[in-house]
Amino acid sequence: MSGGLILLFDVDDTLLDFAKSERRSIIFTLRRFGLPETEEIVAAYSEINLACWKLLEDNKITRKQLDRLRFDILFERFGITGADSVAAGACYRKELSSSAYVIRGCRAMLARLAATDRLFIVTNGAEATQLKRLKKAGLDGFFEKIFYSETVGYAKPYRQFFDFVAAEIDGWDRSRAVLIGDSLTSDIAGAAGAGITSVWFNRFGADRGSARPDFEARGYAELEEILSKLRRKTG
Secondary structure (H helix, E strand, O other), X not given: OOOOOEEEEXXXXXXXXXXXXXXXXXXXXXXXXXXXXXXXXXXXXXXXXXXXXXXXXXXXXXXHHHHHHHHHHHHHXXXXXXXXXXXXXXXXXXXXXXXXXXXXXXXXXXXXXXXXXXXXXXXXXXXXXXXXXXXXXXXXXXXXXEEEHHHHOOOOOOHHHHHHHHHHOOOOOHHHEEEEEOOHHHHHHHHHHHOOEEEEEOOOOOOOOOOOOOEEEOOHHHHHHXXXXXXXXXX
């Protein structure tokens, strides 16, 4: 589209409410295996899950190890014995695949942007899981292409991931590319390393620490204002 931007969207906590899906999926898994589903355990899983994803981003574990490791750590922390971490991981992922909570205002925002810009997905999430969730949410049709780290061979924030994306998008123009995501370590750091303009989608008002996104948006209205300015700037 003449004058349009190339928008690279993250999925979780940018388009879909991951916290809701994660909570639903871990509670389902604990119940399925007859394990206690206390708030302490649910909160601990969320913390462990985030830490394990960071290990994946840093290329310290594989995706297969991720599925098992988070339950190994959880069960060990709470002294849960006799539970199968591999089976629990598979159960959790299956339930997560069927859970998609669209952040309020997301569909309308994407519809407006699709009229002027080119939209793509860049995600570290598992392909089978993310595609099912995007289809369930009715969002997949807004995007020209979806890039999954497991098929690319590198995860965000690695430069190789973004080099692959650039090579696969016809008419790629780095000066018109904008990455929108909630993660400072994978999205914002990755965009910086690849020389791509970044918008940190920070709807919870988190502290950015030492990270330096090009822009910050607390919601979709603010995001659209930023993109409108960038559109005018690139002409």
